[in-house]
Amino acid sequence: MRVLALLPDRCTGCLRCELACSYVQTGSFQPAKSVIRVSPFEGYTSYAPYTCTQCAEGWCMTACPVGAIRINAAGAKDVLDDRCVGCKLCTIACPYGTIFYDADTHKAYKCNLCDGAPACVEACPTQAIVYREAETADWLGDFAAERTARLLAQEVA
Amino acid sequence: MPTRHLIIGGGTAGLNAIRTIREEDRGASEITLVSAERPYSRMVLPYYLGQSIAESHVFTATPASLAAWKVKTLIGRRAAALDPEANALTLDDGTRVEYDDCLIATGSRAARPPIPGADGPGLHSFWTLEEARAVIAAVTPGRRVVMVGAGFISFTILNAILSRGARLTIVEVAPRILPRMVDAGCAELVAGWLTRHGVAIRTGVTVTRIEERRGTRILHVKKGEALPADVVIMATGIRTNLEWLRDSGIDMAEGGQGGILVDDHLRSSIRNVYAAGDVARGRNLITGAPEVHAIEPTAQEHGRVVGANMAGRDVAYRGSLLMNIVEVCHLDIASFGQWDDAAAEVYTAVRPDRSQYRKLLFHGGRLTGAMICGPAKDIWTTNDVGILKGLVQSGVDLSAWKSHLERNPFDIKPAFMATHNPGRLLPQTVLGRPSSSPDLPQSVNA
Ligand SMILES: Cc1cc2nc3c(=O)[nH]c(=O)nc-3n(C[C@H](O)[C@H](O)[C@H](O)COP(=O)(O)OP(=O)(O)OC[C@H]3O[C@@H](n4cnc5c(N)ncnc54)[C@H](O)[C@@H]3O)c2cc1C
């Protein structure tokens, strides 16, 4: 399946992915509502984007009591708005922290791979997010470990 | 002859088992469902009460979808006695159903305390669809609703009662609200928030007697003034529906109130009899101890594991994580795992001005429990719930991060990423195979 490969070494923290994502997902430019979220590291000198892994078993999907989460044509788990009751069970079931609740619409929402044409990929000027055939993976672990080592060393000292 | 599976109870666990059997065997076996009620999701009832969904939205299967799954149904019938030696179940009307293996998933029901007047007519519980319909008819604008019990179930229907225009008072015998979901500090913050939103909360109050006086119910209390109410909802705990198994010989804790003892495949003391959901004393993921977790995600996972095992796979269950989330008046409250553990090392942080609260509980480097509270509008609240669940679930060693988290219990995301949690979590699954889209009915008028 084609997935979002996240390549944090290329991320400059410009947040264009968040803008594009929030616009496609919610119809307005509000980075706070993006489902791809960029985290700062090392006192805002490096950054990494993070979003749903589209994990195969789909904790969010199997947790939904009303079957509101489905697999779309792109293979992404997707929330059906008219079916979602806003109970938030999916948000505590997903151990990756990548399904959210929109307090304005009272619905859950998440990355649906924009049905096969991800807006974040289009928006990223440095190709830090690439939509390609790959096994889903821990894209950020090594980067985050390296970029937090100094912080932790300082704190212990 | 195809294997004959018998599912007793068509709630969350029963339906998840049926769906999983069919995902595995594509219809090769025989399935019979015996259920006192039509299949629906209890945890969706609060949204029906709050009028944000129609009644049809609560159903998880219809006669048509069950027929499509090739399930024989005996709906409206109760299991009355199980004879494991003869592999047969007797129903309340005397019908006998034989099986090769069976699942007990009869769930729980609302319990009333032994207070004079507490079982009288006109007093409500909120657990079944039928009870929900009665509450819907009773709770109308301006009515004085008194809810007895400030536990999780009360909190799941709180918004709905307010949205119906009623005036709400919550009475709790314990000195604080949500005694089994959050700690005292968090409870205080939530109680303050609710008071500001117009909910009257009276804790440490023992109701001694409930009487009716010309259509009004009077709740007499041990100390202080009696409370008048137009509608009384008793949310005072639940009991497992296991009385019918008394003579079956199946091992249960506390005569059934502690659930059916199960192994890691969710088999009872009888090999071809499984138990799942609220009635099963399954393994706790964190402690490994056998425990009843009467929550939706446990019933779902139990049901799926049983379904796979009934269909011939060999799936051991790692255990369930206690977890709850509830939103009251736009304040999110969630807890995970062993949040109430006196032996744990505990880090807490409060931002009283923003109604935010965090609690992290450690055993050595391992996060064994967590609590989170904050306004639903605040993206940091919703951002972090799943990450906290992931950290508790993965059991990752956070030793290197403890001093950072002690100082900043709110800053969990870097720790989550730097300890490679996504990589650890990817192989941690329940059934070890990709799931398909749930085959739930889209329009349920049948
Ligand atoms: C209002 C409300 C809100 C809730 N909110 C949440 C929430 O937000 N999060 C959460 O985790 N959990 C929540 N829960 C709890 C959750 O609904 C239960 O834990 C879950 O339904 C348990 O599933 P189960 O399959 O074990 O039992 P149930 O879903 O209760 O199903 C049991 C089935 O067995 C049938 N039955 C009973 N006795 C017999 C018999 N003798 N013979 C045949 N059939 C029988 C019943 O009719 C029913 O169909 C809520 C519950 C309620 C009532």
Ligand code: SF4
């Ligand atoms: S939101 Fe979470 S549980 Fe759902 S598919 Fe994505 S990673 Fe998996």
Ligand code: SF4
């Ligand atoms: S919030 Fe919506 S999508 Fe998530 S579990 Fe509840 S109903 Fe399903």
